[in-house]
Amino acid sequence: MDTDPDEIVTVELDCWDWNRAYSRRLTRRQLGELLLKLDEMADRTEDASEGAA
Numbered sequence: 001m002d003t004d005p006d007e008i009v010t011v012e013l014d015c016w017d018w019n020r021a022y023s024r025r026l027t028r029r030q031l032g033e034l035l036l037k038l039d040e041m042a043d044r045t046e047d048a049s050e051g052a053a
Contacts, residue, residue, distance in 0.1 A: 005029040 005028050014021040026034070 003028060005032075 007028050010025050012021045012023040
């Protein structure tokens with residue numbers, strides 16, 4: 001079964017100290033791009049943490 005990259009999905013972010021969840025509707029393609037950016041940000045944060053230690 002193929003996944004349609006233009007299919008609309010709802011993404012909901014919720015953190016323990018937020019008053020309510022934050023949700024947005026994105027295409028699967030946009031979600032993939034967002035996840036790649038978050039992964040890159042996590043890598044840079046990890047590299048900076050290791051450099052400071």
